[in-house]
Each structure stands twice: as C-alpha cells, then as structure tokens.
Amino acid sequence: MEDVSFPKGFQAWGLACGIKKNGKPDLGILVSEPPAQVFSAFTRNAVKAAPVLFDQEVASGGGKLSHVLVNSGNANACTGARGYADVTAEVALVRALAAPKGEVMVSSTGVIGEYLPMDKIKAGIARLFKKGAAEGAGETFGPFVHSIMTTDTFEKKTMKSLVLEGKEVRLGGVAKGAGMIRPNMATMLSYITTDLDLDAGYAPTFLAAVEKSFNSISVDGDMSTNDTALLLANGASGVRYASLGGEARKAFDDGLRDVMEELAKLIIRDGEGATKLVTIETVGARTSEDAKAVCRAIANSPLVKTAFFGGDANWGRVLAAAGSSGAELVPEKTALEFCGVQVMAQGGALAYDEDDLAERMKSKDVSVKVDLGLGKEAWTYWTCDLSYEYVKINAAYRT
C-alpha cells in the first residue's frame, strides 16, 4: 500500500511465474478502477521492444487505461513479429480474465533477443487474477514492485499525500533501475499513480517533469530498448485538476515532480557498482538546453565518473567535459564548485582547503556545480561514479 496502490482506486500485485530461473517474482499487474487517463514517455532508442511498440499505439488511441501487465526476466526485445504477437496474446488473456473497462498496456524487462515463455506467462496471468480466491488456497502474491526488479538491490517506491483546497489527493510510484544487467541491457521502468482527475492536456507538464527527472539521470549513458514511464490519473479522489486554483495546481505539479525526482535518484543510487550519488547542477546558462547539455556531458564522462569514485575534485575534467558539450561556454566567465567549495572562477584555479574538500568528497552524496556566468537558465542532473565493480559486473562473460 505504500506505492502505486496508495492513491484511491488502484491495486497492484505480483507473483513468480517462472520466467526468472531463481524463482523470484517476475509477473505483476497494476489495476485502476475507474480507468485512468494515462500519460506516457518511452525510449527514444530506434530499437524498441515489442511492448513499447504496442503501448505507443495504445497511447496514441487516447483511451483510458485499466491494466498494466509487467514482467521481468525477459525484455521481449529484438523478437520481431512473434514478439509483438506475444504481447497481443497477453493482452487478450487479460481481457478475457478481467474484462477491463479500459485499455491494457504491457511492459517487459530483462534479457533481450529471446522469446517470451508464453506457457509460463499465460499460466501466470491466470493465477494473477485468482487473487482473493487463490490466497486462501495458499497462492503467494507479493508487492508489484518486486515483479519488475532485475539487478536492483533494493525496491524503489514512494508515496505522497497532498491536501489541495482542503481535499486529499494521493500520489504513488515505483521504479526499477537503469543499471545494465548481464547478459544484456536492462531498462528504466516507472509507474506513477494519482487519484487526481487529470485531462489529456496535462501531457506537456508530465513530459517536462520526465525531462527533469528520468531524462536527467545517467548510469552509463546507454539507452534501453524498453524504457517506459507512465502516469495514471483515475480521478478517484473526486478532485479535478482543471477545477483547482493556480496555487493548488502548482502544489500538485511540484508534488508529482518530487515523486518522479525521488524515484530517479533511487535508480541512480542503485546504479551498477555505484558508491556515490553525484548531483550535477549547471546555472548561469543562456538557455536551459545549454544547461542540460553541460550537465549531461559531465554526467556521461568516464573521466569525471572515475574521479568521483577516487574522491578527486578534478575540475579540469569537469571543465573539459562541459566544454565538449556543444553549449555556449566562455572559460573566463566559468566558475566551478565541488560539494559547496569553490575551486575555479573566471576560468582559473582558486586556492581552497584541500583537506576539507577531500573530506567532503568522501561522502556518499557529492556534488558539482558549474556557473557558466552567461545567463539565468539552470538544470540539475544526477549520476553515479564509475567503479571497479561496474567493470566487473559488465565484463563478466554471459553464462
């Protein structure tokens, strides 16, 4: 109840159907009653998994959403027409068993290039919808969030209660990690629910929040074939966004962004081999695109990431990464801070207490701030350091 099922009208659960060889949960369902307005963001990779292609069609249809079926252990990516047919078969089975009033979406994460074990999945879907009856018969159901985990070392979930003009509105969310897994790549999946009533016109606000959260994190700069972020708004609170005043709307927008930012940071904190969460802030940019580009170049620089692993406030690497971003940058106007200590201004090194900064750089939460000194735009990005463990996890031969 502390996650996607916290807002009214949502239920979510999962079980183990045998896709994963280790017997861990690998199939889950998120249900909204009444059906929810859905807002979606998918991977921009040209190689899109079958469920992503399917969900994009559902999203473009504009219908409300009743169910999201998820599985881990198999990404159903690079599986061609058979992979897509498997998605439609899954959805047909959900429709037959649950008679949803709205649409059904599907997400998958795990190994790519292998077909879904449809026998196991079909049996699993049947068992999913026996919840209640089956629990009495000894069937084990678990939290939805467990069914999307792959190499995640902890569950990523959050909940929030807002009071908007005197009425409670709830938000909940779960996510799974963006770290990359053996033998193939993993995925960022995230589902956010709210019982506020949102119109389709809210999409630009949702997408802007995606840009500021899930699109402002990087473990290793790679983009998955399955990345998916969904916001489901079912209106079960009886509160309509469109009827709220500006202050209450802003409170909801901020609350939603907080939820998404929190999930995004949890993903980074659980990045493969990560020992530190690195917050990268760029201010003083001429445009927000420039600010984001500088953040992204720093976040994706292996030189910067290894320096953070080593506790090294290496401003030369940060400046050079910023300079390679394509953003407008004038070294003589640029200032740099590590963990609150200014180390560079006007393109040149400053004197600072090296012992003090070395101590700050040992923290699990470190930061770098770039002031371009050119304008008023800013962006914040999160990444992790690059450790021996990352190499170890990702160099291991497929078994």
Add this chain to the structure above:
Amino acid sequence: MEDVSFPKGFQAWGLACGIKKNGKPDLGILVSEPPAQVFSAFTRNAVKAAPVLFDQEVASGGGKLSHVLVNSGNANACTGARGYADVTAEVALVRALAAPKGEVMVSSTGVIGEYLPMDKIKAGIARLFKKGAAEGAGETFGPFVHSIMTTDTFEKKTMKSLVLEGKEVRLGGVAKGAGMIRPNMATMLSYITTDLDLDAGYAPTFLAAVEKSFNSISVDGDMSTNDTALLLANGASGVRYASLGGEARKAFDDGLRDVMEELAKLIIRDGEGATKLVTIETVGARTSEDAKAVCRAIANSPLVKTAFFGGDANWGRVLAAAGSSGAELVPEKTALEFCGVQVMAQGGALAYDEDDLAERMKSKDVSVKVDLGLGKEAWTYWTCDLSYEYVKINAAYRT
C-alpha cells in the same frame, strides 16, 4: 630519422628542460627548411588551451610554417591571458634564436590549470638551438617524439616512402596518446610531414583524412583542450601534387591516410588500461554521417567496452548502442558480426559456434561489424576496451 624527419627538409629533436619532475624529455622542436604549407585540425572543445588559440591565428594567416615548438608536462590550458602571453614569449624567443623564414606554432600537453615554468622553458629553448655545438659539449638531445609523451607507454611514429611518377616522395609522422592522465586530461597531438609540394587547396582532403583517422578513434569519448593535428608539406622533394596525374594523387592521398590511420590506431592500442584494439565497421548506411554516428555510439558505450574486456560477443548491447545513435536503423534489416562471425540478422539472433567465437574474442584485435541494410555508405572507427586498469588509473587521487 624514422619519423617526422624522414621526409627531406625536416629536422626534429628534443630534450629535458625540467617541466616534468621525472627528468624525462619535455621540450622539442620540429623544423622545416624550406618553410612548409601547413594544414591543421584543432580540438572542437569550447575550452581551448592558449597554444591552440595561438596556432589557430597563425593558421588563419595562411603563412608557411618553419617551426613547431612542443612541450609536455604542462598543457598551458585554463591559464587565461597570462597563458597566451607565455606562448607569444616562447615564439619570440624562437624567432630571436633561429630567425625562421616562416611562422612558428606551439603545442603543449600535460597538467591543466597551471602556468608554464617559463624560466625552465626559456633556458630549454636556448639549449634546443645549440644542437651541434652543444652535442660536442655533452648536451643530450633525444628524439622529438619523446618530448611529447605523457602517459604513453610506447612511442608512436611511422614513415612511408612513395614513388610518384618515378620520383620519391616521403611521409613521416608522430603522435601522442589520447588516454587521459593524472591529475588532469591529456591530449592527442600528431605531426605529419611530407616533402611533397601541396597547395592550400589540399585542406579539404587533409580534413577528410582527419575525420577518417584521428576523429574516428575514442578511448573514453572525452575531448581534450589541446588536441592538435598538423600536416607540414615543404616541397623539398621537388614534386608538386598539382602537377601529378590522378593516379599518383590518389597514391599520395592513400599513403597519407594510411600514415594517419596507423598513428590513430597506435594511440588506441596505447589507450589507458586498454587490453584490446576494437575495430568497429558500419556498412549499409543511408548516409556516411549515419555510419559514423553508429560507430561512435558503439565506441563510446561503456557497456560495449566492458563486454569486449570480458570477451563477450554481446550483440544486444551493440544493437542498443547503435539504436541510440540517432542514425536511421531498422532492427529487422540489421545484421551484426563479431570477429567475422555473424551473430544476428534481420534483427534476430542466429545460431553460431559459441566456443569458436569465444576463442576469437580473446584476441588483442577484435572487431564488430554492423550492416544496417539500408544503403551503401560505410565508416570505420577504432576504440579500446574498458578495463579495471582504466578505472584504477583515472580514479587515483591527485598527488
């Protein structure tokens, strides 16, 4: 004589002037008599070192080049107006001592954010030009290539003799590595010499060869503040490119590209922590920009690079990296080969001899080939794997 001084009319040497604390060579000079037509390519980083800014001005002036002064141990980057004034002081001293008939350029590589030790450099320049007299007095001069080395573990040089319409034309070249060094970032420097007479109009052909060589390699995707590639053509062979027939011109163009490609590959082979040279070939692209983008995305993917370190023919990671490149790609038309073994076609996995491929992946020279199946354009790129040693070298705290 086996490098930049192989072509007629070029001399080059170096010595240790004390910039490096370990007493290794750190100052060198390349001299062309007669002065040479110069073709140049510099870093695209917005943060450019003082010598790069200076050389760009010289290049835009269009004058012929007599001398290139180089130093290692200090990059003279992020040093502002004082750094630029130091470059002009170096050049003034070269002019006073050597009375060059043409222009003078300067390159630096090493630590960034520190001012050049001008006393040591001025004394070193004076000693450089006592070669001959000073050798009798016990002064030690060494190869030019040693004076540009930083973390390079071997010298990178090459030479080539061509016979064009019955006359010998020579090419020579040296380079230093693009790996990144403690405490700050290093640089790709390369100097190519020829005694062919080339007009300024050759610039597009030179720049195209730079794209196919130095701009088609990646150790870690970072771009230095000091990257410089120069081609000096002094005409001392008495052969004019403009007077040659098409076949001889092509022979020279190919020879030049071979020299540049060889130097570029030596840089990668000496990449920090590298255990393998990875050749990435993309064919069947609609445009050469697409082919290059796919190569670059694969070369810069930490997931792909760690997989090569682990000897893992991980086609899912390669395909996903290609898909994220922004290039036109249709999974169902894409084929992949590792070390000559086809592992994927039409977007799906193929059966292959896993033991055989595992054996091939153990080689120090490995390859991946992507056929996009969309057109006729191709590109080749070189990178190295990502090892524990890379993390170790780059995570070490500055001392």
